[in-house]
Amino acid sequence: MMNRGLLLVLSGPSGAGKGTVCEAYKCRHENIWTSVSMTTRAPRKGEVEGESYYFVTVEEFERKIANDEFLEYAQVYGNYYGTPRAQVEEKIAQGRDVILEIDIQGALNVQENTSEGIFIFILPPSMNELKKRIIGRGSETPESLLTRFQSAYNEINYVSKYNYAITNHTVEQAAHDLACIVRAEKCRVTRVSNEILSLKEEDLNELID
Template identity: 70%
Template sequence: MNRGLLLVLSGPSGAGKGTVCREYTEKHKDVWNSVSATTRQPRAGEVNGESYFFLSREEFEKRIAEDDFLEYAEVYGNYYGTPRSEVERKLSEGIDVILEIDIQGALNVQENTTEGIFVFILPPTMSELRKRIVGRGSETPESLITRFRAAFDELNYVSKYNYAIINKTVEESYEKLRSIVVAEKCRVTRISKELVSLKEENYNAFND
């Protein structure tokens, strides 16, 4: 059994990474959408192990000490992080894992694992990005400027990624992401066992 792929998707707020991620996971039921751990209290309707892994602060800090997070951060007094053990278990079972994560988190993942296919989701234009953010209806003029400036800064990190997808339409972006996965699964380093088996089979056939 080949290991699963670790897909890490990130990009500026409003680029549509969440929509692309949902489109992919809805069409590929065998892919596991990574579940984060947090120390905040569950909200109404949230399920442990599905929405988040809800941990006590003591348990979270214990797992930090044990290096059991691919990345983590403390936000407004609560920890959030990606459990290494859960991701590793899925990958070892041959299941592909998707992390939809912010750029800083993705860079931390890069530092903490040699695996990972890093995909940067971009808006088609900055004016379209602004239109999408405004369309949410949740931004004040001040917060809109802050988000837009942050998006400009985040574009500088695209060179840290393996692939970039300009998100013009969800369907087109989905097809590009699917193509990336197909290409990665054809890498010689990933199918080395099959190649060895094929060589052995040919050798035996030749000598029979």
């Protein structure tokens, strides 16, 4: 039997580089699928249905909430955003690993809705480095920079809710650390139970002969 895939849930403060780390990891590993979120907001220029998001009406989204079709969802600035449950569970059942790159609120909701998740927090090397990365984007005012810093300090307090923490000194190193976590998780006794059972069921007499 094929072992189930892993559900990898990545979070971290803005500027820590979780999106870049995810992309670097995916470039080196084929058996990975990134979950596509669903939203009720209108598509923006260049966004593609089924790749950027699944775009649905408020009525359809709320019907899916009532039917428990989301691993997690939230309402942000008047629009719903959520992670559809069915596709994630389908890919995992097929033996593919799934990455959810979501905020802390979403990750905590996933923890409540599934026992399978592996929760990984991406940390910046330091708050000074985080500041440099955010300023380097060139899109922050002094006020918004302060808001992001306050948010980052608050978010780091949630790291104890996660299974692993990766400090993103460099993207290459962080992606390698993520790969090591995945490899270790795939070697858990509970995940290789099929192979263990197969060994135990081999005919001892036949082996002796």
